[in-house]
Amino acid sequence: MTPLWQREPVGVVGLGLIGGSLGLDLTAAGAQVRALVHRPATAARARERGLATEVSTDPAVLEGCGLVVLALPLDRLLDPDPALLAALPVGAVITDVGSVKGPVLRRWRELLAAAGDGSGASRFVASHPMAGTARAGVEAGEPGLFRGRPWVATPESGTDPAALEAVRQLAEALGARWLCCDAEAHDHAVALISHLPVLVGAALLQAADAGGGEAAEGAGLVRALASSGFADTTRVGGGNPELGMLMARSNRAALLEALGHYRRSLETLEAMVAGEQWSELQQSLERSHRLRPDFL
Amino acid sequence: MTPLWQREPVGVVGLGLIGGSLGLDLTAAGAQVRALVHRPATAARARERGLATEVSTDPAVLEGCGLVVLALPLDRLLDPDPALLAALPVGAVITDVGSVKGPVLRRWRELLAAAGDGSGASRFVASHPMAGTARAGVEAGEPGLFRGRPWVATPESGTDPAALEAVRQLAEALGARWLCCDAEAHDHAVALISHLPVLVGAALLQAADAGGGEAAEGAGLVRALASSGFADTTRVGGGNPELGMLMARSNRAALLEALGHYRRSLETLEAMVAGEQWSELQQSLERSHRLRPDFL
Numbered sequence: 001m002t003p004l005w006q007r008e009p010v011g012v013v014g015l016g017l018i019g020g021s022l023g024l025d026l027t028a029a030g031a032q033v034r035a036l037v038h039r040p041a042t043a044a045r046a047r048e049r050g051l052a053t054e055v056s057t058d059p060a061v062l063e064g065c066g067l068v069v070l071a072l073p074l075d076r077l078l079d080p081d082p083a084l085l086a087a088l089p090v091g092a093v094i095t096d097v098g099s100v101k102g103p104v105l106r107r108w109r110e111l112l113a114a115a116g117d118g119s120g121a122s123r124f125v126a127s128h129p130m131a132g133t134a135r136a137g138v139e140a141g142e143p144g145l146f147r148g149r150p151w152v153a154t155p156e157s158g159t160d161p162a163a164l165e166a167v168r169q170l171a172e173a174l175g176a177r178w179l180c181c182d183a184e185a186h187d188h189a190v191a192l193i194s195h196l197p198v199l200v201g202a203a204l205l206q207a208a209d210a211g212g213g214e215a216a217e218g219a220g221l222v223r224a225l226a227s228s229g230f231a232d233t234t235r236v237g238g239g240n241p242e243l244g245m246l247m248a249r250s251n252r253a254a255l256l257e258a259l260g261h262y263r264r265s266l267e268t269l270e271a272m273v274a275g276e277q278w279s280e281l282q283q284s285l286e287r288s289h290r291l292r293p294d295f296l
Numbered sequence: 297m298t299p300l301w302q303r304e305p306v307g308v309v310g311l312g313l314i315g316g317s318l319g320l321d322l323t324a325a326g327a328q329v330r331a332l333v334h335r336p337a338t339a340a341r342a343r344e345r346g347l348a349t350e351v352s353t354d355p356a357v358l359e360g361c362g363l364v365v366l367a368l369p370l371d372r373l374l375d376p377d378p379a380l381l382a383a384l385p386v387g388a389v390i391t392d393v394g395s396v397k398g399p400v401l402r403r404w405r406e407l408l409a410a411a412g413d414g415s416g417a418s419r420f421v422a423s424h425p426m427a428g429t430a431r432a433g434v435e436a437g438e439p440g441l442f443r444g445r446p447w448v449a450t451p452e453s454g455t456d457p458a459a460l461e462a463v464r465q466l467a468e469a470l471g472a473r474w475l476c477c478d479a480e481a482h483d484h485a486v487a488l489i490s491h492l493p494v495l496v497g498a499a500l501l502q503a504a505d506a507g508g509g510e511a512a513e514g515a516g517l518v519r520a521l522a523s524s525g526f527a528d529t530t531r532v533g534g535g536n537p538e539l540g541m542l543m544a545r546s547n548r549a550a551l552l553e554a555l556g557h558y559r560r561s562l563e564t565l566e567a568m569v570a571g572e573q574w575s576e577l578q579q580s581l582e583r584s585h586r587l588r589p590d591f592l
Contacts, residue, residue, distance in 0.1 A: 130521060130523050131523075132523070132524075132525070149523065150520060150521055150523070152521065179520060179521075181517055185517055186517075186521075188507070189508065189517045189518045189521050190521060191507075192503065192504045192507045192508060192518055193504055193518055193521055193522040193523070193525075193526045194521075194523070194525060194526065196500065196503065196504075197500060197525055197526055197529040198581070199562065199565050199566070199569075200496055200500055200529060200562070201529055201584070202561075202565060202580070202581055202584035203558060203561035203562035203564075203565055203584075204492065204493060204496055204558065204561075205584040205587045205588055205591070206561040206564075206580075206583065206584060206587070207488065207492065207554065207557040207558040207560075207561045208488045208489055208492075208587075208591065209587050210557045210560075210561065211484070211487075211488045211553065211554050211557040212485065212488060221477055221481055221482075221485045222485045222488055222489055222591075223590045223591050224446060224475060225426060225446055225448065225475075225482075225485050225486060225489055225490075226489040226591040226592070227426050227427075227428070227445070227446070227489070227490070228428075229428070229489075229490060229493055229531065229532040230489045230490065230493055230591055231591065231592055232528040232529070232531045232532065233493040233496060233497055233528070233529055233531070233532060233533070234584075234588055234591070235525065235528045235529070236525040236528065236529060237529070237584055237588075238584050238585050238587070238588030239585065240585070241578050241579075241581035241582040241584075241585050242578060244577075244578075244581045245574055245577050245578040245581060248569050248574075248577060249572075249574050249577075252569060252572070255569055256566070256569060256570060257507065258503065258507050259562075259566050259569070261503040261506045261507040262499060262500065262503040263562075263566075264503075264506075265498075265499035265500075265502040265503045265506065266495065266496070266499035266555075266558075266559075268499075268502075269495050269498060269499055270495070270552070270555050270559075273495075273544050273548060273551055273552060273555070274552060276545075276548070278541055278544075278545050281540075281541050281544060281545075282537050282538060282540075282541040283537075284498070284502075285494070285498055285537035285540045285541060286537040287502065288497070288498035288499075288501040288502060288530075288533055288534050288537075289534050289535065289536070289537050291501045291502070291504075291505050291534070292501055292530055292533075292534030294519045295501070295504065295518075295519050295522035295526055295527065295530070296522070296527055
């Protein structure tokens with residue numbers, strides 16, 4: 001059967017990096033894309049960039065959409081505008097793109113159970129396309145962002161299989177690799193491989209600043225000598241501060257657990273340096289060296 | 297005056313990433329490059345790759361060189377072959393490319409003071425071209441590796457200004473940015489921006505492995521979801537284990553100090569997450585975000 005995104009208009013709420021990239025690829029693939037944005041200036045720029053077939057600041061733009069993608073920042077996703085809720089078409093499949101899944105599922109299950117005939121919750125598919133760049137806002141969307149990237153869905157026992165299938169077809173049309181797992185496992189995993197690296201890199205920048213200030217020749221030398229290795233290690237740690245905070249806030253327990261693992265790993269390495277256990281240190285670094293290709 | 301590297305043959309000891317890249321650029325610039333390597337198979341491959349004008353396993357190849365670059369791994373640089381020492385031409389300018397400068401200076405000052413008329417120590421210029429890739433060995437050398445990269449020298453009060461100038465001319469001929477500072481400041485800085493990131497990234501890989509093993513759906517999910525952010529944050533941490541160990545061993549005190557700064561920075565961020573101090577966390581991440589461009 002023809003995928004839902006080809007049969008009926010697709011709504012996209014928010015045209016930042018993820019929403020804008022979605023809109024570009026979907027319109028290029030021939031979909032009718034109806035986008036809702038917050039500010040008139042964003043709408044005007046989104047029209048200029050061709051991010052959707054139709055762009056409006058009026059939630060009524062979503063009328064008639066068979067599938068709606070909520071491409072909102074986490075805080076607005078967890079506390080959505082009542083006008084948006086009221087404008088979601090009855091019977092539509094709804095999905096989100098948030099980087100944390102447990103809190104989104106709990107919140108939207110509750111919101112959709114209270115709306116309409118209460119059946120909307122079964123057509124909510126929590127999902128997370130794992131693609132990103134350092135950019136944000138209406139200028140950030142780019143074609144092909146999802147190609148080859150994981151797109152994770154976290155269905156529950158009550159999720160309508162047809163709704164899940166509709167989102168899978170959307171993700172695969174964009175070239176993403178489709179995966180399903182439960183929300184808790186997702187949040188646990190992203191704490192380790194996505195949220196922990198933000199704090200690890202942020203702390204490295206602050207340590208280099210604090211330590212450099214003590215050097216005889218000052219902070220300038222530390223900055224002048226930093227090379228591509230330092231730049232890479234701190235890329236996500238020096239990224240969007242609000243996003244970093246929101247991810248930590250929405251995934252606090254899993255992040256604290258990940259930080260515990262990290263602290264123990266680093267303390268073990270530090271003890272080897274302090275204790276001059278050089279063959280143990282080399283073995284430990286060999287283990288890290290062998291582990292890395294599995295994560296690429 | 298014509299630079300020393302143009303007037304007299306240049307010796308290169310070791311043809312790994314740094315030595316091989318040096319040889320390629322210097323021969324391309326018209327220098328006579330005489331390279332000493334350890335194994336006959338390396339010599340044969342280096343000749344095929346055109347890494348030097350002449351390649352030999354016999355230290356006598358260095359005869360007549362006005363400038364000798366010791367492009368050896370740190371352990372062999374700190375404990376050089378007596379046959380190499382005996383073959384260094386009397387009166388030649390000697391420089392090294394090691395990533396730690398204090399221990400190299402102390403060791404070579406002592407070695408050269410004991411050799412010949414004892415004047416060799418004044419013509420030893422400790423230096424560190426800050427260029428690298430993940431590659432090592434005779435296949436690793438590549439043209440243009442030093443272009444735009446810092447090349448740090450750490451002269452002492454007894455260093456012959458003409459020797460320092462000869463090394464500066466060599467570095468600048470390769471397109472590097474020349475900097476001088478004292479050895480202690482150098483070692484302090486590289487502990488923060490080069491050696492600390494190795495341990496930070498290595499610990500992250502081990503934490504992701506340890507934490508992933510506990511997830512309901514196992515370690516596979518953590519690996520499947522890791523994206524470019526995780527790859528970047530762990531690039532140097534998953535690098536050459538022996539090099540990582542040697543850097544830690546040669547720069548232990550400065551590295552332990554850097555680890556102390558790091559631990560304090562990370563603990564502060566962790567306490568904000570644990571204490572749900574979200575605006576403080578965002579401010580701290582904003583600080584990291586503002587710091588990073590200074591290091592690029």
